[in-house]
Amino acid sequence: MARLRFTVGTRYLYDNQVYVISQLLADNKIVVENQSFGGSVTLSREELADLWKEEKIRFESHKRYAKKEPNTPFSVEYTITDFQQLPSSRRDEARRRYEIIRPLLDLSPEERTREYLKEYAQKLASAQNVQSLPLGSPKNPRQTSKHIGQAIGRSSIEMWLEAFIESGYDIRSLVPETDRHGGKGKARINAETDRIIKSVLEECKSHPKQRTVEDVHLTIVNRIADENKFLPPSEKLTPPGIATTYRRINAEGKASILRRRASRLEAQADNPVYPGPKPTRILERVEIDDTPLDLIVVDLEDRLPIGRPTLMYAIDAYSGFLCGLYVGFEPPSYLAVQNCLLHSILPKPDCQEIYGTKHSWPVYGLPETLIVDNGKHYICNHLENACGQLGINVHEMPIRTPWFKGRIERFFRTNNTGLIHSLPGTTFSNIIECGDYDPQKSACISLTAFMELLHVFLLDKYSQEWHDGIGESGGVPAKLWEESLQSGFIPCLHEDARELRCILYPGEYRSIQRSGIDFESLRYQHPSLAPIRSRLKKQQNRSKGEKDDEGSEKSKENLVHVKYNPADLGMIYVYDDEKHTWLEIPAVDPEYAKGLSIWKHRIIRKYILQKRKKAVNIYELAATKQHMQEIVEREYALTRKSRGRKKGARFLGIDTTITPTTSSEDSQPATPKRKGPEDVKASDVQENASNESMQAVTATDGSASLSTQKEGKARKKREKKNTPQTNESTSPSQITFQLDLSEEGWGGDYGLPL
Numbered sequence: 001m002a003r004l005r006f007t008v009g010t011r012y013l014y015d016n017q018v019y020v021i022s023q024l025l026a027d028n029k030i031v032v033e034n035q036s037f038g039g040s041v042t043l044s045r046e047e048l049a050d051l052w053k054e055e056k057i058r059f060e061s062h063k064r065y066a067k068k069e070p071n072t073p074f075s076v077e078y079t080i081t082d083f084q085q086l087p088s089s090r091r092d093e094a095r096r097r098y099e100i101i102r103p104l105l106d107l108s109p110e111e112r113t114r115e116y117l118k119e120y121a122q123k124l125a126s127a128q129n130v131q132s133l134p135l136g137s138p139k140n141p142r143q144t145s146k147h148i149g150q151a152i153g154r155s156s157i158e159m160w161l162e163a164f165i166e167s168g169y170d171i172r173s174l175v176p177e178t179d180r181h182g183g184k185g186k187a188r189i190n191a192e193t194d195r196i197i198k199s200v201l202e203e204c205k206s207h208p209k210q211r212t213v214e215d216v217h218l219t220i221v222n223r224i225a226d227e228n229k230f231l232p233p234s235e236k237l238t239p240p241g242i243a244t245t246y247r248r249i250n251a252e253g254k255a256s257i258l259r260r261r262a263s264r265l266e267a268q269a270d271n272p273v274y275p276g277p278k279p280t281r282i283l284e285r286v287e288i289d290d291t292p293l294d295l296i297v298v299d300l301e302d303r304l305p306i307g308r309p310t311l312m313y314a315i316d317a318y319s320g321f322l323c324g325l326y327v328g329f330e331p332p333s334y335l336a337v338q339n340c341l342l343h344s345i346l347p348k349p350d351c352q353e354i355y356g357t358k359h360s361w362p363v364y365g366l367p368e369t370l371i372v373d374n375g376k377h378y379i380c381n382h383l384e385n386a387c388g389q390l391g392i393n394v395h396e397m398p399i400r401t402p403w404f405k406g407r408i409e410r411f412f413r414t415n416n417t418g419l420i421h422s423l424p425g426t427t428f429s430n431i432i433e434c435g436d437y438d439p440q441k442s443a444c445i446s447l448t449a450f451m452e453l454l455h456v457f458l459l460d461k462y463s464q465e466w467h468d469g470i471g472e473s474g475g476v477p478a479k480l481w482e483e484s485l486q487s488g489f490i491p492c493l494h495e496d497a498r499e500l501r502c503i504l505y506p507g508e509y510r511s512i513q514r515s516g517i518d519f520e521s522l523r524y525q526h527p528s529l530a531p532i533r534s535r536l537k538k539q540q541n542r543s544k545g546e547k548d549d550e551g552s553e554k555s556k557e558n559l560v561h562v563k564y565n566p567a568d569l570g571m572i573y574v575y576d577d578e579k580h581t582w583l584e585i586p587a588v589d590p591e592y593a594k595g596l597s598i599w600k601h602r603i604i605r606k607y608i609l610q611k612r613k614k615a616v617n618i619y620e621l622a623a624t625k626q627h628m629q630e631i632v633e634r635e636y637a638l639t640r641k642s643r644g645r646k647k648g649a650r651f652l653g654i655d656t657t658i659t660p661t662t663s664s665e666d667s668q669p670a671t672p673k674r675k676g677p678e679d680v681k682a683s684d685v686q687e688n689a690s691n692e693s694m695q696a697v698t699a700t701d702g703s704a705s706l707s708t709q710k711e712g713k714a715r716k717k718r719e720k721k722n723t724p725q726t727n728e729s730t731s732p733s734q735i736t737f738q739l740d741l742s743e744e745g746w747g748g749d750y751g752l753p754l
Contacts (some may be wrong), residue, residue, distance in 0.1 A: 045490070169368075198219055219243045285369050306654070329646055378394075419453065511561040512533040525585070528576075560575060568595055592618065
């Protein structure tokens with residue numbers, strides 16, 4: 001089940017013993033009975049949430065697709081563990097069923113009568129131009145049955161609605177069980193013909209104009225005729241009938257294909273203005289967005305400017321309370337979205353101890369609807385599949401309409417005016433406000449100190465003030481959240497905290513070789529991969545010679561689904577489709593991969609491929625990582641430009657893990673100790689004067705004369721002639737790297753002084 005609450009009757013597994021919640025008391029106290037050995041105990045809701053966070057509690061799964069293990073009292077897992085593993089046809093049908101029952105979820109159970117469902121099904125049938133027969137008509141069942149993707153009868157809607165609510169609003173309960181019967185539900189037209197039809201309709205959507213159904217149909221026929229020119233007579237495609245084109249256009253929407261789309265300004269000028277959605281409870285609507293920080297932070301050790309980090313917030317629209325945040329130097333990406341969502345869902349009991357705030361951060365639980373904009377990191381498949389499996393409805397805002405998520409946009413302004421713009425080193429919102437103020441010279445706040453200031457501002461100031469536009473008619477975020485909990489609202493949690501982290505990780509498809517799994521030029525191996533490889537090899541032998549009727553889905557049969565933590569490549573997670581669980585597969589070289597971010601690893605690979613001009617070697621990678629680390633640390637200490645220090649801080653992983661409640665497997669690598677400017681001796685500078693990067697630094701500071709630069713260039717030419725070539729058989733300890741920071745691809749990419 002995707003969304004569960006600690007309510008009466010809820011059963012869960014703890015230490016392989018069955019517990020059931022029997023009574024809810026005042027002050028968030030819960031009476032729990034042990035059904036395995038008897039007895040009862042009284043716990044608080046926060047204690048149960050902490051046990052769930054530590055992966056000690058697993059909720060019971062109910063009915064459809066529940067997997068029963070022989071050694072467990074009841075089912076705690078689904079047979080469909082990964083929604084993305086399903087074929088696209090079954091995933092699309094599950095989403096279609098969800099869109100049909102979605103309006104019914106807003107009604108009370110008393111309003112969802114069979115008479116109402118009957119009228120609702122008939123409206124859907126007439127809207128889609130489907131001949132819907134009255135219920136109970138004495139017709140042949142073969143004439144009234146519908147294929148997968150067409151059924152919208154009253155009984156079907158009632159069955160889907162009951163299964164969806166009983167599963168805890170899990171989209172997996174709506175997946176059709178086509179794997180249990182034959183070829184029902186498959187399209188009757190050729191797969192290549194279906195691809196041509198879809199491509200033509202997509203082109204019509206992307207280039208809207210006034211056209212007729214006949215125009216679209218003739219375009220499809222012409223495309224098929226062009227394809228038939230290169231096919232033998234036995235494989236020529238048959239054009240679809242015009243009725244098929246009508247059905248496809250109706251399914252896609254006539255307005256998007258047959259009419260010219262009004263421009264944004266035209267639609268905005270003619271559209272009426274209505275108030276936005278008004279949530280009625282906490283976690284019903286959570287808005288998420290990111291913005292660059294209007295503050296230049298400094299390094300914790302040498303106190304030199306680093307740059308402006310990126311902030312990502314998630315805010316509860318009803319109470320106005322911040323659900324979670326993430327701060328890092330990388331640009332907006334799914335890594336930031338993953339960390340922000342994980343911080344929002346998990347309990348945060350240690351904020352007062354870490355940041356010294358007067359008030360706690362009581363927000364945790366799965367949101368019902370996540371409001372996002374059209375950034376690539378928000379509309380990616382990783383976020384869509386993860387939220388679908390967690391029972392979170394992702395609502396994408398239209399393009400260039402920030403007022404659709406006005407609460408998070410207004411919070412950015414409150415955060416800037418209430419905290420950021422009052423700190424030394426702020427860049428303000430625009431250049432006019434700065435005047436002759438130099439933010440780099442005034443910067444004095446480190447990222448660690450900023451996180452402390454931010455938590456004090458959010459928990460002790462912002463959440464304790466009155467705000468208009470939240471609740472029914474304004475209120476205090478902390479009090480609104482507490483009142484909702486006191487009124488009986490219980491935040492939803494996922495059944496397994498470990499599975500929650502795996503769901504949020506990005507994923508890829510890889511093959512299993514005898515040597516293990518290759519991912520990003522790293523190798524991962526574990527004995528548990530052997531039976532999976534044998535099983536896939538048998539399936540591959542059986543499928544040889546079979547016709548590929550499912551396109552891209554067929555190519556994934558011999559691959560496994562791999563998920564990874566972008567902040568730590570020391571471990572990947574492989575999905576076992578037989579045991580329906582995620583396996584932890586360590587890297588073959590943990591000394592190199594542990595704590596290494598994927599961004600840093602790709603930079604090292606790029607350096608190897610560009611500079612060494614030969615295949616990547618794991619020993620050479622390890623030596624390169626150490627050598628590059630030393631170079632970046634040295635240049636980081638000497639560089640005073642904000643741009644170069646920001647990218648250097650990102651490479652070194654300085655304070656990019658802000659989430660205090662994230663486990664060790666989600667944390668960034670610890671920042672190595674670096675030399676400060678006071679540790680750089682004059683003798684070191686003289687000894688390395690022949691290095692071109694050092695000459696660039698001294699030239700930037702104005703401390704090197706023209707004669708010194710000429711002598712350095714001449715010395716570099718002599719050393720280049722005398723430098724021996726490195727043999728491929730040389731051991732990692734004997735490899736000598738010559739890193740030219742002046743060339744594009746290294747110094748230019750990282751903003752080092754050139």
